[in-house]
Amino acid sequence: MTYYTFPENTLRAFTENVFLKMGCSEEHAQLAADVLIKSDLRGIDSHGVARLSGYVRLWQKNRINPKPNIRIVHETPTTATIDGDAGLGLVVAPFAMKIAIEKAKTYGSGWVAIRNSNHFGIAGYHALMAVEQEMIGFAMTNASPLVAPTFSNERLLGTNPMCYAFPAGKYPPVVADLATSAAANGKLEIAQRSGKDVPDGWIQDGNGQSSLDPHELKKGGSLLPLGSDREHGSHKGFALSAAVDILSAVLSGANYGPWVPPFVAFLEPPTDPVGLGIGHFLGAMRVDGFRPIEEFKSHMDNWISRFKSASTISDEQKVIIPGEPELEAEQERKVSGIPIIDVVVKDLNVLAEMLGLKSLEY
């Protein structure tokens, strides 16, 4: 595998131009690019520009609306339901998070369920919008079905991530951002590219038997919930994933479970939808709705410091605070650039040619 490294701004400009070519407004193109580049900066390569061609292909099939009329369809002082008008989740989710934050400013907390959206990038981007306002941020989304519930061999749930983000004082925010499956799809892609087996407990074949083949999903297999099997708590991963699906979609009026439209353009959405698009659920709570922010931050620092100094099993390991590796990647990549694997660079340049854009030089 070969990687080419690009300065952040080169990739950002390229990505913005792609979204502009799709017909997005300047504002939306900038925002969507910001969400994707943030993911690449934070080292979550599977959710950054690697997904750009996927968005374009969905747009070509009229499954993404580049000029959405995102609007509130239901509201109380602290809750709202948003219709994303089939727009990019990358712009729909930040729109919704702003509403959650405004409600929290006035009432202490704000909660927004979103329907008729698309893939929203990394959950952490949206949750961190709240952290910037000294709030606690929550973000979750459902996703196209790849995960089987405990005891089933049917793909009924997405990797349905949930994110909790907390401001701290001298330390960076704690960001718990996790897929509720044993392994995220991006990890499978890495194994596919390297031609390696995956660990037992990540996937099962179409008959529900354990499989180590990272290509198993193309043959009718499925990802397993966090916990992997019943004995190790896969019913808990299933329950968490179910909660994400219900909050994101049953509550908002989006598609849920096996009805969630696929993220890839070559698979058609179900012909019997139960809602509109995919769903997200976002929230913000003011820290000072519970205790003074400086007190909270000082105890967050104490929490982080205590966990960072925990005794470890081996000298080479340390306890990793959730969100810490992503921030370290961000700081490093802002300086030294973003490494992109060759297949993705080629994919982006195919896109450039198709859209009449200047290709990435490497």
Place this chain on the structure above:
Amino acid sequence: MTYYTFPENTLRAFTENVFLKMGCSEEHAQLAADVLIKSDLRGIDSHGVARLSGYVRLWQKNRINPKPNIRIVHETPTTATIDGDAGLGLVVAPFAMKIAIEKAKTYGSGWVAIRNSNHFGIAGYHALMAVEQEMIGFAMTNASPLVAPTFSNERLLGTNPMCYAFPAGKYPPVVADLATSAAANGKLEIAQRSGKDVPDGWIQDGNGQSSLDPHELKKGGSLLPLGSDREHGSHKGFALSAAVDILSAVLSGANYGPWVPPFVAFLEPPTDPVGLGIGHFLGAMRVDGFRPIEEFKSHMDNWISRFKSASTISDEQKVIIPGEPELEAEQERKVSGIPIIDVVVKDLNVLAEMLGLKSLEY
């Protein structure tokens, strides 16, 4: 192992009398008994009357206040912090949940962080209080440290459960109520009593090496987070547990991480507390803050029905909807009584003698 079966009301009356002997008010004794009996009814034997002597022993050490002045110490329209005045979590948490529900009635959602509390029983009890009001209920609590973060051999977190409860229509509520560890402590106790090994991935010894010994925690071992090891996502279980700890305690002003006081009276609390007692976090959101309740319920029924009819790996298994086994146990035990294991019956009768109460006949 021998079980004796008691009618619900026999155990309820016995439990109420124990709490009255501790000096609880009639109202508090009834409520605390209701939380414990609900747990036994729902088949979560580890959190029911089996814990009664534990509460009494903490009260004898002046670590539980039977006449707490539970009060709001901080508030916005939709958020509040409650000081439980070292009361039973069994009464403090329902007090707090009522406040969350009242706030949700007026503003759409309500969120309450609780400090200076004790063990609150099953999270599901509190979350289901919201469901009875056609709301979505959330409940979590931190707990005395038994779980090591990924890569550590130190017990820094409790089994920190989180619960999401959703109303449905013709089906019972979906209740995702789970410890964020690979196995709950109750499962270890079952293995201890039966003298059996536990599965690999539940616990590690004091050096962080895998152990199958259910008694390992008494020798310096620790429980593992949901996911069991890094490869299978234990960093996700750790991140969820961290989120529970922060929301329950850093936000409320309770003790967190290794400072959480032990639930057992023979272990002394840390001498350098960072807050007051243990912490909980509870919330309620009105479903009709997002979409009409009947629409939501009808889609919940569709969700449940689809998952219940999922194809299964073997004919003997079915997909279990979160909360379904607990409700089935409740319906059955309300009729046929609650089976209590002999060691617990003996423990309760020791309690009866100590407190001058009529013992349980069996």
